[in-house]
Amino acid sequence: MEPIIDIHCHIMPGVDDGSGDMATSLEMLRIAEKNGITHMILTPHHKPMHHNVSPEHNVLYRKKLQEAASAEGIKIKLFSGNEIYYSDETMDELEQGKICSLAGSDYVLVEFHPTNPFSAIQNAANRVQAYGYRPIIAHVERYSDIVSHPSRVQDLIDMGCLIQVNASSVMGKYGFGIGHFTKKLLKEKVVHFVATDAHDAKKRAPEIADCRSFVERKIGQDYAKEIFLLNAISVIRNEEI
């Protein structure tokens, strides 16, 4: 099985609406390993006006999960990160070290409200870059103002953004419309990362192997390798994509 790196998941136990306990986290890691995932960046939600996990605890809990996983014979290597719900406070918090970038790199995973206007997403992306970070737009298929104007994905890329879609969206779990939109993006090769955005071991489990097979079959092995593995390696190494 070809290796896969997941840059977006909620497997860290007890910190957000993802895994609620260590047993669930381990079950999720077992599913991830069966799917060919070898490395994962843990991205608990960081939201305004929420009790967010601090970077210190993010590292501590990641190490605890890594130890528990190793004791179970799970070989997946874990890294720290956050999924940042963009707000007016985001840049100050990033600068003050209150949020984790992805694996300590200059790349940050940023999400928005689904009905945010495109101009707000552009402004946020500009601001993130002005501070020297590289924005990865989390599940781009979720923003109505982009789904209704697919060419805006390329506009974001032209601005310097990178694009992430969820494997479950591609495989049609969120309906035909979202499935069609994400497949169109893949065919146009405007996706940089496919991730699981896993939240549990059941309905939102870290299933990604079927999506990788789909991309290999329909678009090509080289592109699949890029968006399921190589771009994520660049993130972890903090290299240019």
Ligand SMILES: [Fe+2]
């Ligand atoms: Fe997420």
